[in-house]
Amino acid sequence: MKLGQSDVSVGMIAFGCWRFAGHDVATADRLIRTALDAGMNLIDTADIYGFDEFPDRTDKGFGQAEQRLGEVLAAAPSLRKQIVLATKGGIDAVRPYDSSYRYLMRAIDASLGRLKTDYVDLYQIHRPDLTTPMSEVARALNEMVDSGKTRLIGVSNFTVPQMRALQAHLAHPIVSVQPEFSALQQSALEDGHLDFAEEIGATVLAWSPLTGGKIPTTDGPVQSVLDAIANTYGISRGTAALAFTRGFGADVIPIIGTQNPKRITESGYAAQVNLIAREVYDVIEAYRGVSMP
Numbered sequence: 010m011k012l013g014q015s016d017v018s019v020g021m022i023a024f025g026c027w028r029f030a031g032h033d034v035a036t037a038d039r040l041i042r043t044a045l046d047a048g049m050n051l052i053d054t055a056d057i058y059g060f061d062e063f064p065d066r067t068d069k070g071f072g073q074a075e076q077r078l079g080e081v082l083a084a085a086p087s088l089r090k091q092i093v094l095a096t097k098g099g100i101d102a103v104r105p106y107d108s109s110y111r112y113l114m115r116a117i118d119a120s121l122g123r124l125k126t127d128y129v130d131l132y133q134i135h136r137p138d139l140t141t142p143m144s145e146v147a148r149a150l151n152e153m154v155d156s157g158k159t160r161l162i163g164v165s166n167f168t169v170p171q172m173r174a175l176q177a178h179l180a181h182p183i184v185s186v187q188p189e190f191s192a193l194q195q196s197a198l199e200d201g202h203l204d205f206a207e208e209i210g211a212t213v214l215a216w217s218p219l220t221g222g223k224i225p226t227t228d229g230p231v232q233s234v235l236d237a238i239a240n241t242y243g244i245s246r247g248t249a250a251l252a253f254t255r256g257f258g259a260d261v262i263p264i265i266g267t268q269n270p271k272r273i274t275e276s277g278y279a280a281q282v283n284l285i286a287r288e289v290y291d292v293i294e295a296y297r298g299v300s301m302p
């Protein structure tokens with residue numbers, strides 16, 4: 010499938026690097042290759058990933074996940090062309106969000122330096138900065154595309170009105186939106202996020218599709234429905250949860266977070282599982298605690 014309205018081809022499941030910073034380079038390399046083998050070419054990271062993993066460092070680990078991925082790419086340059094490299098900027102641990110032109114232009118340069126590459130495929134604003142005009146955010150994003158520092162742009166954790174306001178000032182389309190979305194966190198279905206993605210032809214990158222590990226490790230009505238679906242298809246509960254995120258009108262790619270090679274491979278099976286509408290509604294009804302009229 011294509012990422013938004015671009016010509017960039019991506020797999021139906023993506024691999025996330027939030028929990029990636031602590032690996033040595035050999036392990037990091039193995040995880041990226043395992044993800045690629047499982048059909049996940051979109052690799053999602055962010056400059057902030059690693060923060061708080063290394064509290065004894067003066068930077069507290071800011072940039073560490075990008076740094077590790079950069080080391081993998083430097084050691085195996087052929088990997089760069091095989092992956093669709095997505096990163097994010099705009100979280101500054103103190104302020105806490107900064108999407109000023111000056112900050113973002115420095116942030117992408119710093120990300121490129123850590124990732125040891127001339128360009129990323131997708132640059133995303135990590136969280137909306139309520140204090141910076143969208144026209145200024147757009148100026149930075151437009152310039153990133155025009156200068157070739159990123160091929161494509163996206164947003165994360167924006168509301169629909171915030172996405173509209175930003176898009177109004179952009180010379181390039183938003184190709185991806187990244188909300189939290191899982192069987193146990195369905196707000197994106199209700200707040201217009203998925204509908205807006207369809208409106209503008211963007212791909213939804215669903216973060217924490219296993220609700221950060223809660224789906225496989227806890228029990229409840231939603232998990233029971235997922236178990237029944239898992240039983241039907243001969244897959245795990247987690248894989249059923251990933252398949253659920255793909256059951257909608259919008260194009261949704263779940264970004265998996267597991268750092269376990271076996272689970273990465275197993276997650277790839279979710280690309281082959283297309284739930285029927287009744288199964289999708291069963292999960293929604295279990296989440297809402299009501300039968301839909």
Ligand SMILES: NC(=O)c1ccc[n+]([C@@H]2O[C@H](COP(=O)([O-])OP(=O)(O)OC[C@H]3O[C@@H](n4cnc5c(N)ncnc54)[C@H](OP(=O)(O)O)[C@@H]3O)[C@@H](O)[C@H]2O)c1
Nearest residue numbers: 025026027165216217218219220221222225265266267268
């Ligand atoms: N834009 C944003 O604001 C934002 C925020 C958060 C995340 N993200 C993106 O979304 C990606 C995924 O987030 P996430 O890591 O929260 O994803 P997730 O897939 O919801 O959760 C992953 C966690 O679940 C655990 N897990 C998975 N299967 C398990 C099982 N069968 N039994 C026990 N534990 C299991 C994993 O542990 P193991 O490693 O041990 O399997 C890992 O700790 C991130 O890497 C990042 O790219 C974006």
